[in-house]
Amino acid sequence: MNGFDLSAILTNPEYISMLLHGIEMTFIIYIGSWVLAMTLAILLLALRVSPLRIGEPIVAAYVSYHRNVPTLVQLMLWYFGIFTLMPQGLSDWLANNNAEAIFAVIGLGLCQAAYFSEDLRSGLRSVSPGQMEAAQALGHGYASAMRFVIMPQGVRNALPPLINHSVSLFKNSSLAIVIGAPELTHAVKEIENISFRTFEIYMIGTVTYLFFSLIIMGIGAYIAMRADPARRARA
């Protein structure tokens, strides 16, 4: 084995372009599944607090399934299982349109929605019922009390777990390698296979993941700081 030499990888345009494509795909999967998860989480939460009796057990079952089955198994079930059960036309279309990435987004997004909706729910539950009564006594209707009094406090309480789970969603995007989506870990493995510079390329991959995770944590900390009422009162 030759000595440690990062430049052997960083100066090779072919490897650089593979890495950049990997990072791009990781972000497509991450952002796609984050948006899907957040949208679904809000819908689940709405269903849960709605007066519909049937909402509660459905959401509880959804959350329970997605939290107790490993994400990897969920992805495998989607890609190896449900994909084969789809009607011919749809599965052909998917196969021609990067099915791996689409199923990674679906699988990770559905799984993450369970965590996000639980975070939001516990955030909302921590707002005391007196707040709603006080808001209504001040003349707010239900919707406007929700919008101006309950939601701002509830979302603020939910921020720390939401940020943590956003970081772990980013890390979990690496699981897409198992169903063959060409994301960052996949690119790292490929370059390793071609260049045999395992140590260097793993180092680059690790630092890249760490870099973006820390950025996501930083953005989260910034948002949490901005939402802090003590700071706003000072400004």
Added chain:
Amino acid sequence: MIQDFITIIQDYWLLLLIGQYPNGPLGGLANTLILSALAIAFAFPVSILMALARLSKWWFLRWPMTALVYVTRGVPLLMLILWCYFVIPLWTGADVPSFLIMLVTLVIYQGAFLSEVVRAGIVSLGQGQMDAARALGHGYMGAMRFVILPQALYNMIPSMISTFVSTIKDTTLGYVINVPDLTFAASQVNNQLLTQPFQVFLILALVYYILCWSLTYVANSVERRIARRRAGPRNARLPAEAAPLKTITEQL
């Protein structure tokens, strides 16, 4: 459809349960459980040492541990597995079985996460406990051993169980380096059948679900019991709706 499930379970239950054993290595559900139990058993003492190092007054203990905790929080477990898969055989110069590699990875990973739980437990006790113990004549080690850790660790029991659950879920990643666990057994079954991937992977998901759900249930009831005990005998009869203990675990 239902018939398919019953046939698969009838034909392959032994493979899913213990893998190729006794003709080959132990695998399947048994191996998943052994791997997670060993991982948590080793991760527990490691996490206490890591937490003590992070709270240490010596920078040469504190800084590397803080860095390690941040790295494990920011890097996917998959990347860590690939690292160990590459580095451990290189260092030891031996052909290390993938089971052992996965075990080491999980101990590092879960140790780092548990160490945050232990640290939070110790910090939440407050400085007064340590001061009182020192005033009574304990040294640092004695105070930790007899006063601080027993309290901090008792409050940690529910977090331990939920860490066990996430460890079970983490073992599925061993699939990438061919650890013969339950996921591996299911994909073997799938490769033999070829025609019923949905049924096979749904069975796999259900087995994990039952396993993790029941452990989560145990964790919750232990947590309620501890919350009741902490509320003191006066409130013992009240339903324990006290604030849930902070559980920091990695989801996967």
